[in-house]
Amino acid sequence: MPDSRETQRADDIRQAPLRNPRTVMRLARMGAFHQSRLSFMRVLLRRLKAEGWVIDRPVFDIDDSGVGVATYRARGPQATYTLVAFAHQLADDQRSDRVIAEAWDATFTLCDGEVDTAQIKRLAGNVPKQEAGRISESELVLSRANKSVRLFSHVVDALAAGRQPDLEMIESVGYLFRTTAVYGAGKFGAADRAQWSARPEFSGSFQPEMLAVWLIRTFSIDIVEHAARMKSPATAIAMRPDIRRRLGIGNSTGLGMAPFLINHPRLINSWIAARETALARVRAVPAAGPTQIDLFRELARRAASNANDWHVADERQAERINRLRDDFNWIIESADAVTPEDVSPWDSLYRAGEARLSLEGQEALVSLMFEPYAELVDDLASCMHAEEDVAHRIDGTVRAGDVLVALESQYDWTDSIDFESPDAQARVWYVSEEKLEPRLGERHEEPLEPYEQPLCPGRDAVRMRRNLAEFDPEGSLGAFLVRHPEHRHMARRLQIVGKLEFGEIRDNTIGAGMIPIDLLRCKLSFFGATKFDPRSDRWLRITMYQGAPFPDELAALDPDDLVYPPLDEAAPAE
Amino acid sequence: MSWSLGETAALALKAARGAGLSWGMAEEAAGAVFWLHQRGLPGISALCGYLDVCGHDRTGEDALCPLETGSALSDGTRPFPVNADDQLDLGLVKAPLLMLPFVATIPPGTVWLTAQGFGNDVPCSTDAPPDHWQSGWLRGTAFCQLTLGATVQIDQGRASQTRLPDQFACCVERLTGYAHRTYAPATSQSRLAGAGAGLTDND
Numbered sequence: 001m002p003d004s005r006e007t008q009r010a011d012d013i014r015q016a017p018l019r020n021p022r023t024v025m026r027l028a029r030m031g032a033f034h035q036s037r038l039s040f041m042r043v044l045l046r047r048l049k050a051e052g053w054v055i056d057r058p059v060f061d062i063d064d065s066g067v068g069v070a071t072y073r074a075r076g077p078q079a080t081y082t083l084v085a086f087a088h089q090l091a092d093d094q095r096s097d098r099v100i101a102e103a104w105d106a107t108f109t110l111c112d113g114e115v116d117t118a119q120i121k122r123l124a125g126n127v128p129k130q131e132a133g134r135i136s137e138s139e140l141v142l143s144r145a146n147k148s149v150r151l152f153s154h155v156v157d158a159l160a161a162g163r164q165p166d167l168e169m170i171e172s173v174g175y176l177f178r179t180t181a182v183y184g185a186g187k188f189g190a191a192d193r194a195q196w197s198a199r200p201e202f203s204g205s206f207q208p209e210m211l212a213v214w215l216i217r218t219f220s221i222d223i224v225e226h227a228a229r230m231k232s233p234a235t236a237i238a239m240r241p242d243i244r245r246r247l248g249i250g251n252s253t254g255l256g257m258a259p260f261l262i263n264h265p266r267l268i269n270s271w272i273a274a275r276e277t278a279l280a281r282v283r284a285v286p287a288a289g290p291t292q293i294d295l296f297r298e299l300a301r302r303a304a305s306n307a308n309d310w311h312v313a314d315e316r317q318a319e320r321i322n323r324l325r326d327d328f329n330w331i332i333e334s335a336d337a338v339t340p341e342d343v344s345p346w347d348s349l350y351r352a353g354e355a356r357l358s359l360e361g362q363e364a365l366v367s368l369m370f371e372p373y374a375e376l377v378d379d380l381a382s383c384m385h386a387e388e389d390v391a392h393r394i395d396g397t398v399r400a401g402d403v404l405v406a407l408e409s410q411y412d413w414t415d416s417i418d419f420e421s422p423d424a425q426a427r428v429w430y431v432s433e434e435k436l437e438p439r440l441g442e443r444h445e446e447p448l449e450p451y452e453q454p455l456c457p458g459r460d461a462v463r464m465r466r467n468l469a470e471f472d473p474e475g476s477l478g479a480f481l482v483r484h485p486e487h488r489h490m491a492r493r494l495q496i497v498g499k500l501e502f503g504e505i506r507d508n509t510i511g512a513g514m515i516p517i518d519l520l521r522c523k524l525s526f527f528g529a530t531k532f533d534p535r536s537d538r539w540l541r542i543t544m545y546q547g548a549p550f551p552d553e554l555a556a557l558d559p560d561d562l563v564y565p566p567l568d569e570a571a572p573a574e
Numbered sequence: 575m576s577w578s579l580g581e582t583a584a585l586a587l588k589a590a591r592g593a594g595l596s597w598g599m600a601e602e603a604a605g606a607v608f609w610l611h612q613r614g615l616p617g618i619s620a621l622c623g624y625l626d627v628c629g630h631d632r633t634g635e636d637a638l639c640p641l642e643t644g645s646a647l648s649d650g651t652r653p654f655p656v657n658a659d660d661q662l663d664l665g666l667v668k669a670p671l672l673m674l675p676f677v678a679t680i681p682p683g684t685v686w687l688t689a690q691g692f693g694n695d696v697p698c699s700t701d702a703p704p705d706h707w708q709s710g711w712l713r714g715t716a717f718c719q720l721t722l723g724a725t726v727q728i729d730q731g732r733a734s735q736t737r738l739p740d741q742f743a744c745c746v747e748r749l750t751g752y753a754h755r756t757y758a759p760a761t762s763q764s765r766l767a768g769a770g771a772g773l774t775d776n777d
Contacts, residue, residue, distance in 0.1 A: 134575050136575075136576065137576070137578065137736060137737060185580060186578035186579070186580030186581050187578075187580075187581060188581070189575070189576065189577060189578060189581070190578060191578065191736075192578045192579055192580045192736060193580070194579075194736070195736055391601070391602075391604070391605030391608070391609075393648050393649075393679055394645075394648075394649050395649070395650065396646075396648075396649025396650050396651045397649070397650040397651070430757075430758045431756060431757050431758065432757060432758060432759075432760045433754070433757035433758060433759050433760055434760035436757060439758075441758070448758050450758075451756060451757065451758035454597045476650075476651055477649070478646065478649035478650060478651025479651055481598075481645075481649065482642075482646065482651070485596045485598065485599055485642075486596050486598075487598070488596055488597070488598020488599055488601075488602075488645075489596065489597040489598035489601060490598075491598065492598060492601065
């Protein structure tokens with residue numbers, strides 16, 4: 001929920017009731033979320049633009065084979081950050097997006113402040129090793145990326161020959177580099193979140209990571225243009241800005257990200273509550289002005305064009321995209337019928353959409369409805385954070401009988417699940433020895449149960465209910481936990497999520513029918529990712545910052561507008 | 575080289591679980607280690623010492639677990655001193671330093687933990703030299719008491735540390751060994767399902 005400052009400021013803002021958590025917190029719906037004004041990439045670029053951040057490249061020491069180091073310095077009103085990028089030469093047989101890889105085309109770290117030669121030297125001994133190296137509290141983010149070899153080679157060849165690259169090639173891939181991990185918040189020695197979370201430029205969530213990826217995107221263009229120059233200094237040209245903007249940064253995301261939503265109930269609550277509050281505010285708008293209606297109509301058409309360009313091999317997602325294209329036809333028709341005289345037009349549109357559209361379409365409509373209302377939506381981004389590090393002290397003095405009532409009420413959605421059936425517990429979340437990453441196994445086929453991670457709140461709630469029902473209701477929770485220490489994790493969780501409307505996913509996270517990429521997509525949509533491309537039920541590729549301005553054009557262009565492709569998408573003449 | 579406190583707590587969680595504690599109690603261990611290191615106190619050493627003996631009592635004495643005893647105090651299910659002259663004996667406790675973060679939560683926040691058996695009582699005053707902590711609080715077992723003090727035992731202003739210093743490298747290594755027990759051997763089935771699996775990445 002919005003914090004107290006927000007609540008005070010928002011007193012005058014009208015708000016419809018929030019959607020029910022029972023509707024919102026379902027995996028199928030969360031797996032249909034789209035980027036919005038509240039997505040972290042957009043929040044970052046709005047802030048950098050508003051505050052006039054200046055980005056330059058103090059070091060570009062890359063040799064003619066493409067190996068070396070470059071630095072990208074971002075200077076804002078109060079702070080400076082520097083991305084240090086190491087470019088490597090990688091044999092094709094070593095190029096792997098797996099988290100178990102040990103070498104990459106490029107490796108990166110985002111540093112706090114300026115960097116000097118000594119720091120670059122220290123980082124050169126560690127950053128290229130990624131998880132096997134160590135960074136320090138002077139660094140905030142550790143990341144790495146691999147080339148799209150096909151597109152990279154094409155762009156080098158074209159630019160070297162003095163031609164712009166082929167637009168269809170650019171569109172079909174969408175990036176020159178894709179990251180395979182972006183680590184922050186204390187990982188591998190980096191500064192803990194507590195060290196920087198109070199800085200205004202990092203208000204919200206994942207802002208250092210988003211800054212790092214945006215700067216990596218600039219590096220990806222610089223390195224391809226450098227390669228073209230090295231290949232043919234006499235004829236090489238730079239990429240045209242409008243073509244360059246079509247390139248984002250790709251990302252392969254797997255199960256490593258999936259437990260995050262379950263392990264951070266306070267944070268997830270803050271994200272979803274901000275989004276739901278934004279929707280409730282827009283639905284409460286009594287009448288829409290012509291400017292808002294026109295903008296909505298235009299962006300609905302541009303979002304539809306985005307959906308038309310969204311191609312995936314995955315059958316389930318391809319089917320959903322087909323349906324989304326139909327949904328956009330309805331959204332465009334409905335938007336064309338909205339007039340300034342309509343009473344509560346957005347609430348009417350949402351209600352009609354809820355009855356008519358697929359989940360993909362409903363959530364696309366939600367994101368679209370935010371667009372004309374920056375003044376109602378954008379400030380909610382500052383509420384999208386939570387202190388998860390604070391260990392929650394269990395109040396063991398509450399009556400066991402009251403805890404049972406709270407469990408029954410908070411987890412009533414488990415009533416329809418028979419956890420004794422094999423399908424309901426078909427999966428096990430565990431961490432693999434191989435690379436210390438979360439994975440999902442088949443409980444009844446592999447000997448994994450002894451390694452199970454506590455990532456199934458529904459089942460654990462049912463187990464605790466069963467034991468609580470047999471315990472003296474007048475006894476205390478503390479006494480119950482002395483007898484049943486195995487429920488201590490669930491007891492703490494109940495006390496945390498009991499105060500949060502949107503902190504718990506109301507679905508079985510270990511059932512045979514659970515689709516892990518729903519968890520990934522929810523989180524990635526809050527990042528601001530587009531072009532979700534499932535490669536199995538457990539991992540997907542996405543694109544970040546496609547269409548967004550580069551540092552040298554941030555002052556002149558509107559990053560919010562560029563999220564949607566222009567309607568005159570036809571290639572401009574060279 | 576140093577470690578962030580976030581990764582130190584994450585390691586403590588896995589190590590405690592790997593040593594056989596329930597997930598909920600492992601969370602208490604992680605929270606305690608984090609709290610202690612924020613205040614410059616060697617929580618990770620104490621946890622190493624405790625995990626080494628938690629499965630089997632080498633002293634032959636029936637000593638208590640600092641995490642279970644501490645949790646019972648912070649849960650509010652164990653009595654604690656409420657008057658200035660109350661002295662509550664907790665009994666023999668292993669690695670008592672780990673109990674300090676729990677005692678600090680007891681209202682009104684001025685309950686003190688002291689341990690006998692190391693020559694003199696060992697109060698956790700802010701001016702105690704670092705060596706004092708190493709003497710017995712980390713690995714030893716001690717009779718512990720709670721008393722009501724006039725001030726907090728560990729001043730909040732001391733909670734300013736952000737890193738685990740290099741001197742704890744061997745503790746990190748030992749806890750990594752315990753943490754390893756929570757990792758399942760990779761199967762070909764799981765490997766085939768991870769991110770990036772099943773296609774060439776030279777595309």
